[in-house]
Each structure stands twice: as structure tokens, then as C-alpha cells.
Amino acid sequence: MSGTDKTTRHSGDGYNFAYLDEQTKRMVRRAILKAVAIPGYQVPFAGREMPMPFGWGTGGIQLTAALLGRDDVLKVIDQGADDTTNAVSIRKFFQRTAGVRTTERTAEATIIQTRHRIPETPLREDQILVYQVPLPEPLRWLEPRETESRKMHAQEEYGVMHVKLYEDIARHGRIVTSFDYPVRVAGRYVMSPSPIPKFDNPKMDDCPALQIFGAGRERRVYAIPPYTEVRSLDFEDHPFAIQRWVESCGLCGSRNSYLDEIILDDRGKRMFVCSDSDYCRSRRETEDSGPTAVVPENGRETREVKA
Amino acid sequence: MTTTMALLRIRVQGLGKSFVLHHQGGVRINVFQDLDLQVAAGECLALAGASGTGKSSLLRSLYGNYKPDMGSIFVLHENAYIDLASAPPRWIQHVRRGTIAYVSQFLRVIPRVSAVDIVTEAAQFNGRSRDLARQTAQAILSRLNIGPHLWSLAPKTFSGGEQQRVNIARGFARECPVLLLDEPTASLDAENRDVVIRMILEAKATGTAVVGIFHDEQVRSAVADRIFTMPGQADAPGKERSPDCVC
Amino acid sequence: MSQLINKEAPYPVVPEQSDPDAETERKTASSKPCSPGVDDNPLLIVEDVGKSFNGTPACRDISFMLWPGEVLAIVGESGSGKTTLLRCLSAGIRADNGRTSYCSPTFGEMDVFTSPEHVLRQLHRTEWGLVHQNPRDGLRLGVSAGANIGERLMSLGQRNYGAIRDEALTWMRKVEINGDRIDDLPLHFSGGMQQRLQIARNLVTKPRLMFMDEPTGGLDVSVQARLLDLLRSLCSELHLAVILVTHDLGVARLLADRLLVMQCGRVVESGLTDQVLDDPHHPYTQLLVASILEA
Numbered sequence: 089m090s091g092t093d094k095t096t097r098h099s100g101d102g103y104n105f106a107y108l109d110e111q112t113k114r115m116v117r118r119a120i121l122k123a124v125a126i127p128g129y130q131v132p133f134a135g136r137e138m139p140m141p142f143g144w145g146t147g148g149i150q151l152t153a154a155l156l157g158r159d160d161v162l163k164v165i166d167q168g169a170d171d172t173t174n175a176v177s178i179r180k181f182f183q184r185t186a187g188v189r190t191t192e193r194t195a196e197a198t199i200i201q202t203r204h205r206i207p208e209t210p211l212r213e214d215q216i217l218v219y220q221v222p223l224p225e226p227l228r229w230l231e232p233r234e235t236e237s238r239k240m241h242a243q244e245e246y247g248v249m250h251v252k253l254y255e256d257i258a259r260h261g262r263i264v265t266s267f268d269y270p271v272r273v274a275g276r277y278v279m280s281p282s283p284i285p286k287f288d289n290p291k292m293d294d295c296p297a298l299q300i301f302g303a304g305r306e307r308r309v310y311a312i313p314p315y316t317e318v319r320s321l322d323f324e325d326h327p328f329a330i331q332r333w334v335e336s337c338g339l340c341g342s343r344n345s346y347l348d349e350i351i352l353d354d355r356g357k358r359m360f361v362c363s364d365s366d367y368c369r370s371r372r373e374t375e376d377s378g379p380t381a382v383v384p385e386n387g388r389e390t391r392e393v394k395a
Numbered sequence: 396m397t398t399t400m401a402l403l404r405i406r407v408q409g410l411g412k413s414f415v416l417h418h419q420g421g422v423r424i425n426v427f428q429d430l431d432l433q434v435a436a437g438e439c440l441a442l443a444g445a446s447g448t449g450k451s452s453l454l455r456s457l458y459g460n461y462k463p464d465m466g467s468i469f470v471l472h473e474n475a476y477i478d479l480a481s482a483p484p485r486w487i488q489h490v491r492r493g494t495i496a497y498v499s500q501f502l503r504v505i506p507r508v509s510a511v512d513i514v515t516e517a518a519q520f521n522g523r524s525r526d527l528a529r530q531t532a533q534a535i536l537s538r539l540n541i542g543p544h545l546w547s548l549a550p551k552t553f554s555g556g557e558q559q560r561v562n563i564a565r566g567f568a569r570e571c572p573v574l575l576l577d578e579p580t581a582s583l584d585a586e587n588r589d590v591v592i593r594m595i596l597e598a599k600a601t602g603t604a605v606v607g608i609f610h611d612e613q614v615r616s617a618v619a620d621r622i623f624t625m626p627g628q629a630d631a632p633g634k635e636r637s638p639d640c641v642c
Numbered sequence: 643m644s645q646l647i648n649k650e651a652p653y654p655v656v657p658e659q660s661d662p663d664a665e666t667e668r669k670t671a672s673s674k675p676c677s678p679g680v681d682d683n684p685l686l687i688v689e690d691v692g693k694s695f696n697g698t699p700a701c702r703d704i705s706f707m708l709w710p711g712e713v714l715a716i717v718g719e720s721g722s723g724k725t726t727l728l729r730c731l732s733a734g735i736r737a738d739n740g741r742t743s744y745c746s747p748t749f750g751e752m753d754v755f756t757s758p759e760h761v762l763r764q765l766h767r768t769e770w771g772l773v774h775q776n777p778r779d780g781l782r783l784g785v786s787a788g789a790n791i792g793e794r795l796m797s798l799g800q801r802n803y804g805a806i807r808d809e810a811l812t813w814m815r816k817v818e819i820n821g822d823r824i825d826d827l828p829l830h831f832s833g834g835m836q837q838r839l840q841i842a843r844n845l846v847t848k849p850r851l852m853f854m855d856e857p858t859g860g861l862d863v864s865v866q867a868r869l870l871d872l873l874r875s876l877c878s879e880l881h882l883a884v885i886l887v888t889h890d891l892g893v894a895r896l897l898a899d900r901l902l903v904m905q906c907g908r909v910v911e912s913g914l915t916d917q918v919l920d921d922p923h924h925p926y927t928q929l930l931v932a933s934i935l936e937a
Contacts, residue, residue: 254792
């Protein structure tokens, strides 16, 4: 709903611009500023009830609502795609409550709200990436007490994070954690990057865009300022490594993007496609004919995924 | 007397010991009072006296195991005389480690520790390597007729005589300048008794001062240079006399 | 010094000993390499420590010193304040009064009660160890034995998986746990193995001071004996100072150099372990000793 008559619509609905009232936005912005000032540190904020249940991105939405200006261009993705339920409903929410322009193109967006992916297209300084975070506390798996985990952060007691990786290697011979892979931000705070694949971890490092993370249920916000060092935890003899595929994207032929496996029929026919739908489409558009652009029905047989 | 020429290792002055039994009507038992004695390097003093006159209590006091009420017990430790009656616990331990070996009447050890380990641990004290200490331990055990088949076993399962020999081995393994023996040969057969006698004589020859309780007349006459007779129930101060059979 | 060395005694002795100048003798005494120096500095100095709960004193006026490599047992019946004292000393709870100074290689001479929390937490990961009566309180039951041992190393910045694992295996061997169990969860270990694992987990950073609360408390007698022997050899091998709380005088006799006997929150008697147990002076100590069952 690209708004020609947004002001009337909003006043008519009785909603403030971008749903939240201005005082709440100020409160959230203050939390964001603090989060930016202390990279990786989880700042508590007075999260509001949103017109959707927890787990649907209420944290990210509040951050986006606080950040949105009338000139912003919003992109919302879920698992890399713009057309999944969560992405569609959040996009509609802001179209209706803020009337801002929305896009599916990464390069055009000024604010990108995401669930579980970082776009393949490199981000720029004038962009903000807002993550939806279900479980912000990386230490929670071993330390159920909030008071204790806060102390552990304060004292930089991060031995237990490596205990987790140690367990992976001891059980499976390698680090099998492939989502929500813990990182250390600016050499200080250990942070959960939200359930993005570890494939995306390197994109957070030294990223020109501001990255902020919102957890609605836990009411926490944390951030990675532009050009901040983000290191994935690892061992010297088991260094961090990202997933790789022997296959290329069945649609655009990309060999260096994160691929989703799609089952095509009941006989087990499968293909791999880019999880970032915008990236995939723009590759197909720009690289015109594209010898690798194959129709799904003729998608070549693929071998086992090699992570 | 030769003793006045030799290095004094133990000098006891005005020693008194009593027990107060708080749970038996607060009875005070005077074990001994105002004892004086001294023992020189290379000398063996035998404690004699009727049962209950405090021989063992005196021996335990010399080890710092009992705390005397009065008097002093000077023991030559390294280059100084330390009073065990007034020294803080740490010092007593220090003196025990370096200077005094005590062979009690009964073996008291951690259950399930092997005989050879018990003796090795004792032999290790003088800054020896574990290997050397083990060799020493094995040699002493062999000498006391504790064969290799018993070395790896815990002494709890041994006969009384064997246990006592492990105990003796532990005491001698230390090669301390002061050796306190509480009836070391009580439950030993003649052969082992003779081994112990030879070991005591050898220790004396290297300058060890020995204080012991020997009920066995034969052992006493073989090793003792002097006999210290405990006074009867706290009536008179202790007196030293020469053993009848020793010149 | 002077009351320990009898200057007046007429020594009929060889020349070196005939002029006992206290200071020089002291030097010679401590320069012997085989014995722990008598006059090295105490590791822990405890002065007038007291703690009350709701106005009821749990322990009062506790003072003692602990030297490197020394095992000190605190004995007494339940409710005598042993565990409260241990928790005060290990900074688990705040004492109401008194002070405890600890001589740390990292931080130097420091007051335990007034030290900031992060310093104390660091001590607990490095120079101190804490062995709980129930090993489940001191272990992470949900992660493998190897990770339990390796955790302290990882928290100190060890980032080599192979090295951590080697170290874990070494310590499992030392506490007599089969190396095959390195990837097993301690949840499935026997009580004795859990306790040994807890000890290994503490010892991996080679602490100087260990606090142990009834370490053999919940174990079968047979398992207890083996653990006692292990503890004893580890203490001497690592030159560990230990404060050991136990109600079992047998355990105290086997492990401890010195004893503190506590009754109603006070220390009623202290001294060398064998001296206190064989020649108890205080009525309460006599009662304790007289109450031991002979096996």
C-alpha cells in the first residue's frame, strides 16, 4: 500500500505513525543508542505488547517502528525470502501503520528487518539491519539464572561458551553448531547472532551497516555498530568454518550463496536454490540468459549436502 | 661417661604430664612429674617401669603426640634445639619430618594402601626421589622378611607380626637422627627380633639417638646403653640407672 | 623463637651447636631443601571471623593461619558452624566481622572479605578450588567429563582443543577415572567417580588452596578409603593447602596436619591432628574422640 494519503489514513485509524507512540519510540531509541555504545551488550527495554504473538518478530518490529522515518524504504525477509508468511505480515503491518515505501530489493532498502538470514548482497553504511531474536542470551544453555549470566558477562567469564563447542567436537568430531553460532563482538561481549546460519557470521564482521537485534519476549536489544570486529568462537585446532555446498543454485547458478534444499516430488527429487530470493532473482535478471538458470522441473539431480 | 662427650640429641627437663578426664567426673590422672633425662647421639635409652607408669606416654610426649603440662623437651633439629613441649604445631611437624621417627605399638594406616607404598612414603621424606625411596622400602621390607608377594597388599590383611614389621620398616626407612620405639619386637618371632636388634644397632652406629620401650629382656640388653626407670605412680621423680647387663 | 630454643641449656655438644644464636639457626633451619620452610609466609590468615544468621551466631572469633601445603581439618558435630566458616572463608557468604587475608601470587596480599567480586571469582577459577559434599553441586552434569575438567582451562583462554583434551585425560588418570569415559556425562558416573571428577575439575589449574566440605560424605566406606588415599597423595604432590570440613575424625586423622575442633560456633581446641585426637584436652574434644566407633 504505497501511501499517497498516509496522513489521513493514520489519523483515521487512530494509530500513531509506525504504530508505537512517540514516547515509546524514544524509550526504544534510547535503548538502541545504549546498545550501539556498548557493542554486543544486551540492553533491557520496556517492550510493548504488539498486535501479534511473541515469536513472530515482536522485538524486531519495535526496533523497526522506532527507527522508521517517512522516507525510509523497508524490506522484510524471513529465512531470506520476502514472500514468506512472517515477512509478508510484518511488511503489511508497516505499510498500514506507517505507510512507508517497501521493497524486496536489498540495494533499495534503508531498513531491513530479518529473521534467520543476512542478505547476500553486501550492505552499505546507509542501511540498518534489524534482527528478530528469539533467545538473546548465549549463556542461557548452561546458566539458567539471569543474575548469574549477567555477572558472567560482566566478568567476561566465557569459558562455558567453549565448553559447548568442546562438546560438539567431542561428540561429533567437529563443531556442528550451524545456527545461532556464538560470536564475540569488539573483543568483549559474547553475543547470540540470532538463528542465522553460521554461513552468515562472516558478514557481520566489519559490516558497514548498523546491525541491531531485538528480542520481544525477553525485552532485550543489542547491537553491532558499523565496522565492528565480530569473531566467531572457535578452537585453534578446530577453526570456525562456514557451510559449503557442492551444488550451485538451481535457479541462478550461484556457487557462493546460502542454499535451501527443496523437495520437488514424492520420488525424492530435490534441488538447491538460494535462500535469499532477491539475490537469486537479481542474478537471474542481470546475468540475462544464464546458462545455469534452469526451470525447476529440469533441476539437476543433486548429491548430499556437505556442510 | 662417654655420653657427656657426645652430641646431645634429646634433653628433657622437669617434664610432667597428667590427663583430666572431663567426662569421668573430672578426674585428674598424674602420669609422671618432673622427669629429667637426656639422650646423646648413638645412644639407646630404654624406658623401664611397671605397667601404667607412663612409659608410652613419655615416648609419645617425645614425639609431640602428647602435650605435656610442664617442663620442656629439647630435640636437636637441624642445627637448633626445639622445645616440643611449647613449639607450635607446624614446628613439631617440621621436627618430626626431619628428625624424629616413631614406631608405635600398632600400625595405623590408610586402608587399602599397599605395604610398599606406606614404607616408600616414609622413605621419601629426606628429599629422595620416588624410585630411590621405593628401592629403600623394598630393601627394608625384605630384610624384615616381608616378601615381594606382600608388597602390593594392604597391611590390614596381614598378621600382627607382619603389620608390626611394616610399622618398623616405616620407622627405619626415614633414617632419622632420633628414633622412638614402642615395643617394636612385641609380636615378632626370634628371627625377626634379631633383625630388628641388628637394625637398631646399625642406627646407633650412625649416630641415631634411640629411646625405646623393650619388654623383651633379650632385646633390651642387646641394644640399651642405659635404662630409665619410670617412677611409680607419681611418687618420686624419675631416676636413671645403668642396665644390669650392660657395661 | 626464644622460648623454643633453650639458650641456657648447657650443651655438652660439638662446637657448631654450642653457640645458639637464634637468628642464624633459624636461617639454617629453613635453608634445608627437603623440608618446607618453617618460616615461609602463611597462605591464609584468619582473624576474629564471625557470622550470625538472624542474630544467632553461627561462628565467632575464629582465628588461625594456614601455610602452603598444609591440610587443616575443621571438625565438630552438625550445627557447630563448620560449614558456615568454610563458606565465609571461601567468600561464598559475607562474614559479619573479622578479616581473612590471602597471599595470592597474582594479586599479592589481599583481604578476602573486602575484595571485589570479580577478583574472588577469578580466584575461584584459578588459585582456589571448592569441593562440594555433593558432587552434583560442583559438576556440570549435562556436559562430558572432559569438558568438566577442561572448563577452567577454557575460561583461562586455552583455545586448543587437543591440548585441553590431553590435559583432561591426564587429570582423569590422576584421579583414577578410565580415559574411555572422557566423553561420557558425569550424570551416569558412580558417586565416587563423580567426586573424583569434581576434584580433577578443580585441580586442573593447579590451585594453591582448596576448600572441601565433607568430600567423602556421601560415599561408601570402600570408595571413601580410595578417595582419601587419592586426596592425600594429590595434596602432597601438588603442595596443596586444604581447609577440610568433616565430622568424621577418621577422615581428619588420615588427611589433616592440623585440626580445629568447633563447638557452638567457636574453636574449642586446635593443634596437630594426632595430638588433638590422642591427647584431647577440652571436654568436647574428649567426648568426640570417645564417641568414635572402632571398626
